[in-house]
Amino acid sequence: MTETVLDARARGARRLENKIAIVTGGGQGHGRATARRMAQEGASVMIADRYRPGAERTCNELRDFGVDAEFFIADLSSSETAQDLMEAAIERFRRIDILVNNVGGAIRGGKVLWEQTPEDLMANIQNNLLTCLWCCKAVMPALIAQRSGAIVNFGSHAVRGTLRMGYAAAKGGVMAITTSLALEAAPYGVRVNCVVPHTSERDAGDVLISRTGDAVQSTTARVPQWDDPHLSPIPLARPGRPEEIAAAVTFLASDDASFTTGEILCVGGGAWCRL
Helix, strand or coil: CCCCCCCHHHCCCCCCCCCEEEEECCCCHHHHHHHHHHHHCCCEEEEEECCHHHHHHHHHHHHHCCCCEEEEECCCCCHHHHHHHHHHHHHHHCCCCEEEECCCCCCCCCCCHHHCCHHHHHHHHHHHHHHHHHHHHHHHHHHHHHCCEEEEEECCHHHHCCCCHHHHHHHHHHHHHHHHHHHHHHHHCEEEEEEEECCECECCCCCCECCCCCECCCCCCECCCCCCCCCCCCCCCCCECHHHHHHHHHHHHCHHHCCCCCCEEEECCCCCCCC
16 A cells, blocks of 8 residues: 555645654554654655564554665663664664654653652653663764754653653753753754653554553544642643644754754643653
8 A cells, every 4th residue: 555645734845855863662553753844855764663563563554655664673772772772763764854752652650759669750751761762872973973963852741740750750850951952963063952841642553562661552532621629720721632732843854944953842732841
């Protein structure tokens, strides 16, 4: 089956023509939507994910659209695997222009800090903070050498919520990585920004793996509770769509944002979450 449109919201835009993008966690959810939007706008894409079926699905969707796409299977919570990803992308595509640090997600929330186990807290740090930190560190030498590039990290409104302390701490760290690295990278022409989604719905069949690594099959669409009292209120009174988040990520990765760096862009229906 040949794809005719990956993301209709692009409306013909080709802002990423001839760009090479890496999207971590690209097998489902926001990562999959971002890969599809970037491919729609002309990028070649490396899909990084720890779950092969998801990575292959997204990669095949892009290839069916005529995009030069590849996938890389690994858990990116170690510096070694992050380095392997960058080397694989350069070997395959000869350069890297965009890194999207999307991989992550809250693990076993629902408890106040003093009731959470050290193991669950550390799992959130490894899954969210370290994946971003190691990938940023691994990609910077390549971006410095070419004196250009864009990194887009994923934050979370959980930093102003409750019952997900490990996740909130990790995402607060991601936002700090963004603002600090933006200053360090600016002299080399490299931009670093952060998109902060709120709760988002999922189409049936999108989610293939849980945040703890277990295979699942979402046979029904997921419509989360947008007015959850443990999250920031959403003035637009609805959950977001992955494609809406992908549009913001693609803007920050494109030359339309060529004078934008160190920004924390809240994409939460009016919810505000800057630290």
